Amino acid sequence: MDTTQRPELGEKMRLQDHLRLQEQQQQVEQQQQQQEQQEQQPSPTSQSRLSPPSGSNSVPMTEEDLEFSLVHNPSPVPAPVYTTPPPYSGPSTPAQEPASAQDTPGVGGPKQPPRYPGLPYLDYRLYNPPLFDLSADKTTIKSSVPYLSTSAEALVALVRQQATVPPKPQIHIVGRRGSSPHSGRVDFSIRLNLLPLLVPEDSRQRMDYLRCVGPGEVALRGGSKPSTQPEVEGDGGLEAWAARFVADNASVKVFVLERVVANLDVDWLEGQIRKLVVGMRYPGTVAVSFPTTHARVVVQNPDRVNKFITSVTGFFAGKRKYEVVKAVWPFATMPSKGGDGDERRCAVQSEEVWWREWRGPILHAIATKRHGWVTNEDKLEALMEGTPSSTTTNVDWGPDGTI
8 A cells, every 4th residue: 555645554554663663672671681580590509688598587678788789789781672783883875874764755755855065955856846837937836736725734734845945046247238228238147146145054053934924914815905904813823824725715716935035135235246347347237136036836726627717717806815924034133234232143154255255256257248157166266266357457348339
């Protein structure tokens, strides 16, 4: 029987195996205790301080006798029983590590996510899971499987799982020359990935948390427009909102988890970038933006007939939208402009430290008129080989936007 379809059967099997192993260990321990007690029984010619010789009058044991007996005749302690050999203490690979119930498919859940050297330790499979579609702009995954809109428990489990991975914040820097800021020739267009700044190496230092809409807060609470009503019963937590979504009998309803970044000083970073480009005597217009991808998880009830009918129904009747929960991934414990005496702690490093590390690679990418990503390889080259200082002032931008 496949226990992946019946998780309660897998739990029952694990419990039965655990109880069976305990009974076997108890039997082995009892047999060993009996054997040791037989070996330690005194011979007929020896005299024990715990009991008088046969035929003598029995007298109560004094405190002195009890102390002597505890020191010289301790109770036998059974040796630990190992049903499997102890693990090898040297280097190991996943194939050498003992499989646990949590790592066994169909018993305790999915296997642990693999580690990728140089990348934050995350379950990257969650960014594009089965039965979900990733949008063309890479901002949203969406699913219309029936059980997610009919089971509050399944919806809650999905939201909590998807909240364990952060969004992907980025920096886009575009230099353009033309008649308007949105037309003309693009001299350079570079991107930087800020996701590693949200995930510390030590998982105990992570700051992410799940936040539901609070009382009086404007949000999409099951209608087509933001509002402060309705409120849900109880503590207003995720379980209550999931139950309300499942109970909603609307023809088109949507539940959204939004991943957001908090306390990143984008204004300071933009100022440093513009100052850098000005120092390079760039004659065009510079656009600096901070887009975020992989930021939304959308669950919609199944199409009644097809997607076209659903879209038409949603257009005329309106969608019931529930955007009441967010997975918050703080860059720091508070904004950089906190009050006096506040101690600001960053998840990985501050904006100033990040800029000192990436200023050289960004400068080099702009000076070479790159179109693409600036990565760790650029930082590695800057550290190992250096960046020519002449690139800050002697860049040949070409006349009228030509290179």
